Amino acid sequence: MKIVDVCAFYTPTGGGVRTYIDRKLAAGPAAGHDVTIIAPGATNGVEQRGPGAKIVWLQGPLFPIDRNYRYFADEVALHAAITAEAPDILEASSPWRSASMVARWPGSAPRSLFMHADPLAAFAYRWFEGLASPAVVDKGFDWYWRHLLRLDQHFDMVVSACDSLTDRLAAGGLRRVVTNPMGIDPDVFSAGLRDEALRRRLLHQCELGPDATLLLGVGRHAPEKRWRMIVEAVMSAAYHRPIGLVIVGSGRDSGKIRRTIGGNPHIHLADRTSDRAEMARFMASADALIHGSESETFCLVAAEARASGLHLITPDRGAAADHARQSGGTIFASGDATSAADAIGRFVDARAAGTLPVPPATPVRTMDDHFAALFASFEALRQPKLKRAA
The missing domain is CATH 3.40.50.2000 (Glycogen Phosphorylase B;)
Structure with missing residues (x-):
């Protein structure tokens, strides 16, 4: 054909x-x-x-x-x-x-x-x-x-x-x-790739120790990805909690995102990578994937994060939300930085208390x-x- x-x-x-x-x-x-x-x-x-x-x-x-x-x-x-x-x-x-x-x-x-x-x-x-x-x-x-x-x-x-x-x-x-x-690509993304040494290095780039929570964001620096809102939410949630955020990607909004970060040492922008194996190790070594866009039609990055054993923190609309609901993730109101900060806080507190729900054992497509x-x-x-x- x-x-x-x-x-x-x-x-x-x-x-x-x-x-x-x-x-x-x-x-x-x-x-x-x-x-x-x-x-x-x-x-x-x-x-x-x-x-x-x-x-x-x-x-x-x-x-x-x-x-x-x-x-x-x-x-x-x-x-x-x-x-x-x-x-x-x-x-x-x-x-x-x-x-x-x-x-x-x-x-x-x-x-x-x-x-x-x-x-x-x-x-x-x-x-x-x-x-x-x-x-x-x-x-x-x-x-x-x-x-x-x-x-x-x-x-x-x-x-x-x-x-x-x-x-x-x-x-x-x-x-x-x-x-x-x-x-997802079969045999690429797996929770078995978790690398505690890599996790410590990423948190060190965020000027935090290994007891902090490491959030990962992946995607283009474009307005519809809502990275500035995510940065604001993370800074708010981190007021009383040690939280590091690494955003992997690039794009036309990079300058605006840096200005929103404003020198906060706990948020690090990492260059995008086309190396799938490297991305798989990043995925498996974080504690949660945070995603801001409600306009995704599939959200490949959320599927890859699920396969990597990550908890998902997503808006309540779009394909990212579908993945979060299927895997027991944490949902916030789309476009709402206050709601996103609350969702991050709930995740970090539940993780520290050992009360995060166990995701259902459903295979990722x-x-x-x-x-x-x-x-x-x-x-x-x-x-x-x-x-x-x-």
């Missing part, structure tokens, strides 16, 4: 989408499929990733809001690239303009839209919090829901990676939504599970077409 994924969010400096696509480029050929990613780049070109796996780069302008990304500006060129690949299955990995371009491609291949992004949760709900509820914001952004409903008419399947997003899409009127959670289900759903979409051809 030839799978072509038009992925506007793919970039070498990206986060979760880059990790996912790189994994797909390995999983597809391993399952006997040919996978081509079409992505916007600085120049036109083809990057071969091995037998049956490649990236076709189409020159596109920089995205003005986040210059780590580019976008498709030439629909004719995109359609020509898709036609040249002759897909059996055509995917779109963004709900925006590129999905409309894919919908207008004149070929007959079945189409799947993967909701890698939840724009209202990432932007609009955050912009208007304190002024309007998500339900009221949805009414104000009715044009977005009308756009999704039009896409729903042109795509044979809309893939959501978490129940909370599936529920919102279905409530908004989409009829072809299926839930297929993503997962792997990416192999996800791709097996995804490829099976693609085969099911192809069957009516194959029968007609016969």
